Amino acid sequence: MTAHRPIDDEALPILVVDRRPGAPLVRPRWRRALGALRIVPLIWLIFAAGAFVGLYVQPPGLRLAMKALGLQPGGGTRDPIAVPVQRAPPRQNAAPITRQVVALGRLLPENDVVVVAPPYGAGDARIAALRVAEGDTVRRGDELAVLDNEAPLRAALEAARATVGVREAALAQTRATVTASRDEARAALARAQSAAQNAEREFDRAEELRRRGIVADAAYDQRRAARDQALREVEAARATLSRFERVDDAAQPDILVAMRNLDAARAELARAERDLDRGVIRAPADGTVLTIHVRPGEKPGAKGVMNLGDLSRMTAELEVYQTRIGQVDVGGPVTVTADALPEALGGRVSRIGLEVGRQTATDTSPAANTDARVVKVHVRLDPASSEVARRYTNLQVTGRIQVGGAP
Secondary structure, three states, X not given: OOOOOOOOHHHOOOOOOOOOOOOOXXXXXXXXXXXXXXXXXXXXXXXXXXXXXXXXXXXXXXXXXXXXXXXXXXXXXXXXXXXXXXXXXXXXXXXXXXXXXXXXEEEEEOOOOEEEOOOOOOOOOOEEEEOOOOOOEEOOOOEEEEEOOHHHHHHHHHHHHHHHHHHHHHHHHHHHHHHHHHHHHHHHHHHHHHHHHHHHHHHHHHHHHXXXXXXXXXXXXXXXXXHHHHHXXXXXXXXXXHHHOOOOHXXXXXXXXXXXXXHHHHHHHHHHHHHHHHHEEEOOOOEEEEEEOOOOOOOOEOOEOEXXXXXXXXXXXXXXXXXXXXXXXXXXXXXXXXXXXXXXXXEEEEEEEEEXXXXXXXXXXXXXXXXXXXXXXXXXXXXXXXXXXXXXXXOEEEEEEEEOOOO
């Protein structure tokens, strides 16, 4: 006989199912939980619909209740919702935001640096002597240097002056000769007229005696021939005198030739004076001698003889990128700085270039752009800054041009 094992209550299932007919159906617990979860979306949908109606539609009853309670939608939060946005009014007369256009450049005299070259026609001439030193202040036309061709040119000038003197003496001699010839012609005319009068009287007596039958025909003919000859001599003397009695010296052929010879000599003298300028180098403008490139005995090269600059007014020549030049205006304030300057310099834009060129002032950084397209902007420094900058011609500087406008 098999022994029955006792039933352990803990090993039995917790759910007891009644299998009898007509007993109620009992569902498992997880199915009941799943059925409850199906109601949650419906609850959220009802809540969202109520929130939408309350915040956006706001029925009259709800508005009255919130008004009576002093509430607003989203009250108690930092940023209420469903409230019209309160936009701030635009600011009136707001100050423009200040910006800068930064550019590299150099310090230059106001009229730039003048390279003094040998005069035209100097040829292979060399420097014979220097009349100035670096730092000297010169005026326009001052003698800066003398070339070795100055001596022969000066000799040619002296010869031209001597020729002019000879021509002037010849003209004076010609005028004196004409005056003497005029006086001689007048005297000759007077003698001819006197002889003609005597011949006329002799002819008249001979004619009277011939009528009386005292003088032969041969004597009569001789007196008539003498009278006619005297009259012809008078006409010749008058013609000679008319040649020298013209009032204008230019009408005298001899004087006219002498005057033209003198004019030619004076023209040669003027040419010699101009040629003498080919042996002397003069200052083309007022300024200060900045650099001398040659010494006595040397032939000037491509750099010229020396550099001049008017240091009384200094400027800064900045190279602004072509993409930023539209922001720069004439009169804009500029600040100029450099490591070598004891202080920052101030000025204003005086002129903006009209041509886009290649950049010549570059930064020392290896990554700097060395092939940019720029426009030159000229800045006139104020008097105090100009006094500081006069010792730093061609110094590379950084300019900051202040420009106004919205960001």
